[in-house]
Amino acid sequence: MYTLKFDIEKCHNCQTQACLTRCQHLDIDREVAQREIRKIARGEDSFILHDCLTCYACEEYCTMGNHPFYLIVEQQEALNIPPVPRPLIQRAVNLGVPFRGEPEIGEVHGPVLNMAAFSDLIGLIQGRLFEGLTVISTDDRKMFHYFCQLMYLHYARSSVIKERLPGVINTINRHKPTEVICFHDECYGTYTSYCPAVGIDVPFTPIHFFEFLHRRLTELKEAIRPVGFKVAYQRPCSSRLSPDKHHFVRDIFELIGARYVEREYVDENALCCAGAIQGQRREGSRKRAIEMQRKNINDMKKAGAEVCIFNCPACFQTLGSLLSAEDIKPMYMSDLCRLAIGEKPMEWR
């Protein structure tokens, strides 16, 4: 069985306990944070295990290269303190079960774009940005064979991730890819952060989608015409697992002439979409989620955003219609990039 590599000594030596003191949803000082993270590491109960909103941010805040969020999730499962009610866990665990036959495996021996569990968004993958690129997981009946499983961090089910993930990695690897461009940054976080943390081998090279887009835009630089929109970016929870790639958001906006608005809830202070929070067990979770969404959208409005850019389809689904109602157009990053090179994305009006 795969085991989380969490080094409590790093916490002992930590001068900030930033993992918990910087948490946007807790109000605790360093002393309390130190006490509680040690309790969690010892396998004891802590109020943190009950109050965690599973936003992933502590993985980014940790300055010691430890894995506080993965630890919290493991202990929530071990002590049976799930953040969500039982039927929601059962439903989610069942969701990832493939049921429509085996995928067709073609050997590529080159880079692939993995749509993972978002095959139904294949319409986004069009035009010169993706020319010549092989796409895998294009059949939404088979997409759960490519599902990275990391969603189960929201459900206190590390065990499901560890059980299924090696099989998923094997499926992807059977395509013989040289690089795997991850459409969703949760996949990228899985292969570059979670797998090393628990000792799962990843036999291919993962590439962040935004890094790929930046690379392609650079190659197509002559075709770029500044889009000029005032844009906000909805940073997804899983982006916290690859903070070293977050700079590509700003880099892309600069490259294509999008005006990145100044906001309060941005970068390390980003607010999550709250999609995973609304169904949690804690009293008032639904309202808490609405409040977070309202704060987030009001912040975008106040900053003058005309367009909100997404990486994560779940964030898009959660916030898209709310943003539209406020006259802020929700858009995937790839569509914005396509506009910049003179292409018309699907359903663009």
Next chain:
Amino acid sequence: MDSIYEALVNIVGKEYVSNQPEELYIYSFDLGTAEPCQPQYVVSPRATEHIQGIVRLANKEKIPIVPLGGGLSLAGLAVPLKGGILLDLKRMDSIIEVNENARYAVVECGVSQGQLTSYLEKNYPRLTHSEPGAPPAATLAGNVMIHGQGDLAQPYGFNSDLVNGLEVVLPTGEVCHIGSVAIGAGWFTNHPLPDVGLFLGWCGTTGIITKLSIRLFPCKRIRGVGTFVLEHEDLVPEAVYKLTHTQMAEDIVAFSSAIPPFASELQQITVNIAADSEKELEFKQEILWDDTLGEYIHRGEGAYLGFVRHLQRPQISKTSDYKKGGGFEYVGSIVPIQRYPECYRKGREISERHGIPYTVTGRCVGAGHSMMFAWTFAFNRADPETIIQARKALHETDDLVLQLGGVIWKPGTYGQKLILERLDPGTKELMGKIKRLIDPNGIMNPGNWEVA
């Protein structure tokens, strides 16, 4: 030359009559498991007068006549069991009137659910109707004919309860009107004249509806679906009771299915909510999810899955895609909501016994007054063995409905037989008298509701 064919051509014109095998074949079956039966003629009338002429001809020749709307009942109700003239009513597709203030629409019998939905969205965005779970090609007349229910069933009940008036061609060719329109007072109410409504639920055995007036309802600016999931079927009746008490839902549907896996063994409840403002929406959501169902969340037995704006229609027919071959048929029933747990458990047993992934759905009708509970059985159209298995499962489920104290909804011939065996003799005799009186030659959709 075929004299009946010639007579039909004289009534509707050559383009709208056929006795050609390839066209008769198309009309010999529906999308369910019923055995095919071929008509001798297919006719597509455009006016009430055409239908009168065809019915008089059928009486003279003593040949059966079977009215067909969208052909989506699945239970074989418009399969011409004894041949004859198949009356395809889809050409009678005019929306005659929409009265915005009195909230009703008058339509011809071939107007489809989707047609009315899109017409209202375009021309009367503040009005909507109770659209059933059938594909949009299902007709309004066909739906009220089978006592269908739509996505406003929770507040307003069966669609046949929403009828303001009818124009009907009787089996002997006369035209009659039911409701306020009968005295020329418009189509705004079905009451208070003496009740002569002998046409709803009779599956076209007592006459052919040519026009109907159906009630419309306020269409709020925001409409969407919230979903709640319960871990055990025993919790469903209480949860639905609590939801109906709020009087804030437009539609409440509980379902569970083996495929896709996320729905397996859990009970999902979808609640349609409508509001004119974000304030109204949040007020309703707070009462529904936090105040009414919050206790299930705190106990870990239930979970709120979120609210999605816009209605997705239809839902139930998607089941046909869950198994190779694309076929499905279901047994519908009207049962007390308290029976939901048994309906789920026993229906699941039947499915598993026949090797069919289970799918069950219960739609709340009225303020918890009853529920339309459906057991769906998928089959492979290209594999006769799976069709036979599905048919057996359907028949077992018909029996189950009656054992559970329910009533089979839109029963096929097997279900009709079970009902007639149990029917109060006095009621059966009355039905027979009515039938003999108004259809003396027994030409109307014979093989269905044979009480005479």
